[in-house]
Amino acid sequence: MADKPVPDIVVGRLPVYLRILNYLIDEGRYITSSQELGDRLGISSAQIRKDLSHFGEFGKQGTGYDVKYLRDQLQNILHINRRWPVVLVGAGDLGHALAHYRRFQDAGFDIVGVFDNDPEKIGQQFGRYVIQDVATMPGIIEEQNIKMGIIAVPPAAAIEVAKAMIKAGIVSILNYAPVTLMVPLGVRVQYIDPVAHLQHMAYYQNVDED
Amino acid sequence: MADKPVPDIVVGRLPVYLRILNYLIDEGRYITSSQELGDRLGISSAQIRKDLSHFGEFGKQGTGYDVKYLRDQLQNILHINRRWPVVLVGAGDLGHALAHYRRFQDAGFDIVGVFDNDPEKIGQQFGRYVIQDVATMPGIIEEQNIKMGIIAVPPAAAIEVAKAMIKAGIVSILNYAPVTLMVPLGVRVQYIDPVAHLQHMAYYQNVDED
DNA sequence: TAGATTGTTAATCGATTAACAATC
DNA sequence: TAGATTGTTAATCGATTAACAATC
Structure with missing residues (x-):
């Protein structure tokens, strides 16, 4: 076979x-x-x-x-003939936009929890969500058998967040932090880095003519 | 040569x-x-x-x-030993996050204007910015010789926005709308579509074991 | 000198394209 | 039947890797 x-x-x-x-x-x-x-x-x-x-x-x-x-x-x-629950870590501006991004819903990806580690933020309303303590995330991932996670935290925190996600059972990570994550076999990471895209395109700018 | x-x-x-x-x-x-x-x-x-x-x-x-x-x-x-002015179209949640995304500043990309076509939004404060009428964008692009633009509008509007940008002189477009832009030679587009990334990773989910 | 690491060449690997028989 | 378009094969193209002479 x-x-x-x-x-x-x-x-x-x-x-x-x-x-x-x-x-x-x-x-x-x-x-x-x-x-x-x-x-x-x-x-x-x-x-x-x-x-x-x-x-x-x-x-x-x-x-x-x-x-x-x-x-x-x-x-x-693609296994998207069903809905997928997704956890989101990082309750900043980016997290806010992601938590309320319509296309996730439309495409069948449900953000079921928004997490942060900032005591000032935990418990606060966050649009449709209430920000939860990231320490409680692993339990929720395990209970609800969640397989997908989105990281929208600063680079310094991203590696720890990814570790916690993976340990709890996440196998697909969408990472907005500009750091390369080293993950075990069987775990997938996709990166989104708008700065890298702008830098990439800057290469083709014809600087002489300025 | x-x-x-x-x-x-x-x-x-x-x-x-x-x-x-x-x-x-x-x-x-x-x-x-x-x-x-x-x-x-x-x-x-x-x-x-x-x-x-x-x-x-x-x-x-x-x-x-x-x-x-x-x-x-x-x-x-990469021609990033200088600062690049960038226009941003789309004053929604995503636009808000992008307009205030620190890493753009840090990397030398300055968002110099935020535009929308919604009369309700035009003139409103938008974090550090005031939302401007997208109709005024071409003039600003030309005056300031801006070469880079970010599109954060719904798909239906993206094609028109791109056309206007290109006509005014933009040659690098970072496009968050899930539509393929047909652009003339010399213009570059980079796409960011988080939904596509989640769908891509969903393929590798072991659905049998669920 | 001995050890380390570059820059480059050639070999390998993989992806895209062209072309066309099959067939609706 | 004639026309159109698939699915697939083989050819082409391009990217990655391995290996090593050059040299710091």
């Missing part, structure tokens, strides 16, 4: 395909093609067909893909 | 190297090695040496790299 695992880079594109499919559904479309999907994403149709082929056959020759069917299949593949 | 351009994926790693170098400086370190940098990032030392070799020779055999020197060189390469 031992199927070769699907390349991670391919998995990472599925959410993007899913997004386009949802837009197509909103537009009332029933059928699409790898060509159309590629055009809307700025990638080749061949790549889309190749990517999908890792998971099965979803289209019909001469016709294309049934939009809703493909959407459902991608949701199954 | 026509030097081959440095691969974009290599450029994208420079900000990460820079981050580690800054941490090393904070720790009072003077010298480091590709081995140490790789260990702290979970990548191979060969990759670091190869990446740096695209830009020049920064180390000394037998010794390694002077931390501050390498840091300064990377800053020069």
Whole structure:
């Protein structure tokens, strides 16, 4: 047996395909093609067909893909045909925006608790949430069998927070702190660092012409 | 001449190297090695040496790299040895967090204006900022020769906002809206989509064991 | 000098693209 | 049937890694 695992880079594109499919559904479309999907994403149709082929056959020759069917299949593949509870650590400005970010809800990710370690903040109302002591987080993760966590704390605290999350059972971490987390096998981390993106783009700024 | 351009994926790693170098400086370190940098990032030392070799020779055999020197060189390469003014569109929760995100300041990116199209919001205080009419944005971009913009508006509005930015002279866009922007040659877009990251990681969740 | 680490070359690995038979 | 588009194979392209001479 031992199927070769699907390349991670391919998995990472599925959410993007899913997004386009949802837009197509909103537009009332029933059928699409790898060509159309590629055009809307700025990638080749061949790549889309190749990517999908890792998971099965979803289209019909001469016709294309049934939009809703493909959407459902991608949701199954990604395990997002259900809701996922998520813990959030860090009750700052960023945490506030994340806690109330509509798209998490819409996509099936429910932030079930917001935690911080600042005694001034613990117990305070935080939009829809009440800020809880991060010390109580492990118990909640274990009781509710939560697998996903978001870190929105300063870099110095991020490593400890990640450790506590992992120890309690979290295996997927979305990390907004600009630190590389060393995690055991089986735990995934995705990083979001807007500063790195701006620095990356600054490289291409034509500084001579200024 | 026509030097081959440095691969974009290599450029994208420079900000990460820079981050580690800054941490090393904070720790009072003077010298480091590709081995140490790789260990702290979970990548191979060969990759670091190869990446740096695209830009020049920064180390000394037998010794390694002077931390501050390498840091300064990377800053020069990335054109971040100066401050960059940035416009921000979208005065929602996310915009609020971005407008006050310290790391932008620290890294030399100054948000010089926050814009929205909601008449209810225009003119309102927004933390340190006053929300301005997005219609006035192009004039400000042109007057101040601003090259970078951040989009934090709903998907439906993002395409128009990007168009206006680009027309006014923006060439680097950090886009938080979950839409692919079609941009002319010479304009760069970086996407941030936390939902896509969660969906990506959901793939690896072992759903059977639930 | 002996030890360490760079910068670079060549080998390997993996991802993307082109092309087309299959078939709806 | 003619036209269109898939799924897949093979070719191409590009990125990573291993290895080592150069040298501090």
